[in-house]
Amino acid sequence: MRKLYVHNSLSREREEMTPLVEGHIGMYVCGPTVYSDVHLGNCRTFTSFDVIYRFLLHLGYKVRYVRNITDVGHLEGDVDVGGEDKISKKARLEQIEPMEVVQKYSNGFQAMMRTFNLLPPSIEPRATGHILEQIKMIEDIIENGYAYVKNGSVYFDTPKFCQEQDVYGKLSGRVVEDLMQESRDNLKRQDEKNHPSDFALWIKADPSHLMRWPSPWSTGFPGWHLECSAMSTKYLGKHFDIHGGGTDLKFPHHENEIAQNVGACKCAPARYWLHANMLLLNGKKMSKSDGNSVTPTQLFTGESEHLSQGFSPMVVKFFMLQAHYRSTLDLNNDALLAAEKGYKRLMEARKAIDQLNAENKGDLSSLDREIQELIEAAYSDMCDDFNTAKALGRLFELATRINSLKGGQLSAADLTPGVRQELSSAFDAFLFDIFGLQDDTGGGNDNRLVDGLMELIIDLRKDARQNKDWNTADKIRDSLGDLAVQLKDGKDGTSWTQN
Numbered sequence: 001m002r003k004l005y006v007h008n009s010l011s012r013e014r015e016e017m018t019p020l021v022e023g024h025i026g027m028y029v030c031g032p033t034v035y036s037d038v039h040l041g042n043c044r045t046f047t048s049f050d051v052i053y054r055f056l057l058h059l060g061y062k063v064r065y066v067r068n069i070t071d072v073g074h075l076e077g078d079v080d081v082g083g084e085d086k087i088s089k090k091a092r093l094e095q096i097e098p099m100e101v102v103q104k105y106s107n108g109f110q111a112m113m114r115t116f117n118l119l120p121p122s123i124e125p126r127a128t129g130h131i132l133e134q135i136k137m138i139e140d141i142i143e144n145g146y147a148y149v150k151n152g153s154v155y156f157d158t159p160k161f162c163q164e165q166d167v168y169g170k171l172s173g174r175v176v177e178d179l180m181q182e183s184r185d186n187l188k189r190q191d192e193k194n195h196p197s198d199f200a201l202w203i204k205a206d207p208s209h210l211m212r213w214p215s216p217w218s219t220g221f222p223g224w225h226l227e228c229s230a231m232s233t234k235y236l237g238k239h240f241d242i243h244g245g246g247t248d249l250k251f252p253h254h255e256n257e258i259a260q261n262v263g264a265c266k267c268a269p270a271r272y273w274l275h276a277n278m279l280l281l282n283g284k285k286m287s288k289s290d291g292n293s294v295t296p297t298q299l300f301t302g303e304s305e306h307l308s309q310g311f312s313p314m315v316v317k318f319f320m321l322q323a324h325y326r327s328t329l330d331l332n333n334d335a336l337l338a339a340e341k342g343y344k345r346l347m348e349a350r351k352a353i354d355q356l357n358a359e360n361k362g363d364l365s366s367l368d369r370e371i372q373e374l375i376e377a378a379y380s381d382m383c384d385d386f387n388t389a390k391a392l393g394r395l396f397e398l399a400t401r402i403n404s405l406k407g408g409q410l411s412a413a414d415l416t417p418g419v420r421q422e423l424s425s426a427f428d429a430f431l432f433d434i435f436g437l438q439d440d441t442g443g444g445n446d447n448r449l450v451d452g453l454m455e456l457i458i459d460l461r462k463d464a465r466q467n468k469d470w471n472t473a474d475k476i477r478d479s480l481g482d483l484a485v486q487l488k489d490g491k492d493g494t495s496w497t498q499n
């Protein structure tokens with residue numbers, strides 16, 4: 001199995017990834033809070049981890065991929081006490097049950113993931129389905145001396161934890177002294193805490209609160225951070241391989257997760273922490289209030305002032321893959337137009353591979369070796385912290401060779417059948433298995449009818465030209481041109497593309 005290197009957010013270093021159990025990988029990724037339609041930035045994060053999941057499977061690992069759904073405990077403003085639960089607020093405003101809100105937006109989230117052709121996780125647990133596990137973890141934290149009860153709520157004792165365990169602040173890179181000085185005096189119940197940096201593990205619910213459960217301390221609900229600690233432990237064990245999420249979750253969510261796990265079992269949860277970076281719009285952070293935002297649906301339809309047209313889900317996904325997952329990515333109309341051209345070019349190259357003639361000969365040619373080296377380089381790029389941007393660059397280099405073979409600038413006689421098959425397999429592996437793209441350009445494997453009709457039209461045009469029926473040949477070419485279909489006559493026959 002190939003060696004795999006990742007950038008570990010915890011150590012801030014490139015490390016060789018060695019699974020706890022050979023051949024197996026446990027991966028937990030923080031999922032959505034289902035109180036509204038999924039944000040485009042979340043789509044980028046989940047696309048990044050889908051590629052990571054797919055590549056690990058492609059390498060031969062048996063992967064248990066856990067991605068949670070937050071359906072309770074996430075308070076307005078991402079605070080730890082005093083705010084209103086986002087799902088309860090939505091239910092109150094729409095005068096429906098909280099679980100109606102959860103079901104509606106869970107369905108919408110999963111439908112959008114299917115639209116982007118993301119694989120479902122191995123397990124997709126909900127916070128409300130794991131209240132008992134969360135209560136048990138709180139009991140363990142209290143027993144180990146790192147939590148206290150105040151008026152029916154339970155708080156994590158951050159100062160004591162920092163004094164006894166040298167882990168808080170390591171992931172986010174924030175200085176513990178600064179964290180300890182932070183105050184949230186504007187929050188309700190601030191006076192219940194022993195220290196401003198303490199955070200809620202269990203929150204006593206007001207009688208009007210729609211989502212609440214009995215516990216040893218009060219009728220209430222768990223804190224937002226607790227669910228991920230409890231569910232990752234349940235399904236992956238106290239110590240597992242990969243924990244992922246958006247970079248905005250480093251603090252406080254992931255930092256508090258680590259504290260909870262160490263506080264409960266005195267062991268850190270994940271060995272490797274991976275974080276996907278932000279998606280910008282026109283160089284700025286997306287914001288509805290500033291009008292600088294676009295939804296996934298608006299991207300597909302083009303119904304946005306920021307866009308000149310709609311873009312297919314696969315073009316949007318291809319655009320996201322053009323940047324490394326740890327880099328910020330600037331979404332803008334020109335970049336999407338360029339991504340559309342690049343996406344079509346690679347899909348056309350894949351279809352052209354099967355049209356290439358290859359000859360049986362003894363030794364590999366320099367072209368054969370060049371193609372094999374580019375394929376190997378693409379794998380090396382993916383093994384180096386899942387660098388989709390560089391791997392796509394290798395595919396574009398291969399596409400250049402394919403087009404040169406197709407156009408006659410390179411001799412097809414220099415390509416052996418074995419290497420042509422390697423080229424075909426590599427394109428299928430990267431485009432479809434690893435990147436999870438689909439061919440929606442009008443000539444892929446799912447469009448056999450279109451392919452068959454185009455072959456018939458090309459044959460009719462060929463017959464017309466052989467019979468010197470130039471009017472018919474030109475009419476076929478011009479009519480196809482009106483439909484944005486371009487015919488390309490080459491040494492090995494006529495091919496077509498859709499612009």
